[in-house]
Amino acid sequence: MLQIAEELLGKILCTRIDGEYAAGRIVETEAYAGITDRASHAFGGRRTARVEPMYGPGGRSYVYLCYGIHHLFNVVTNEPGIPHAVLIRALEPIDGHLLMQERTRSKQLRTLARGPGKLARALGITTAHTSLSLQGPLIQLLDDGFRYPAELVARGPRIGVDYAGDDAFLPYRFYVRQHPDVSGKKEPASR
């Protein structure tokens, strides 16, 4: 599942919602490791209507509302019964820039899908789109063969999961180094 989170970097996520097309390349992800992960909504085997899509087959979406404002988009990654998911945190816009700019009311053409809340908004994704196939008419996850070179891929603790105790420190976040569309602070150029 960590591997899937890493492999999702460079993949293309596109939507045709309300008949309008938008697409971007994934540059930041976070893995949520199911029932043993305090940061996961499925921690302890919690199983509610909201979380149910995570218990479904991989290759579908799990979308939920956060802070009453933001819709966060996840990729469900395992077989039925195992609630693993990967939060898609940021995209580099590829197509439909103007549409995404309208949706997010952003002045910027870049960085309008930087952060999970903005990403869902830019793509038009809402909780109405939870538990959908990622090869369906509304949402598609594509591989065009592009890969970020290994030295550009970085890993670190997840964001906004302070409530998760020790699990808040797990290095389950993957991102492209020095990429302008990655959320959070910039890391120094060196290493």
Added chain:
DNA sequence: CAGTGGATCGTCT
């Protein structure tokens, strides 16, 4: 810049 607090509501206790 960094730090802070408000927005806003579905979901679960």
Added chain:
DNA sequence: GACGATCCACTGG
């Protein structure tokens, strides 16, 4: 009745 897998505006230095 409390609380977010967030974002942005606003403050002060």
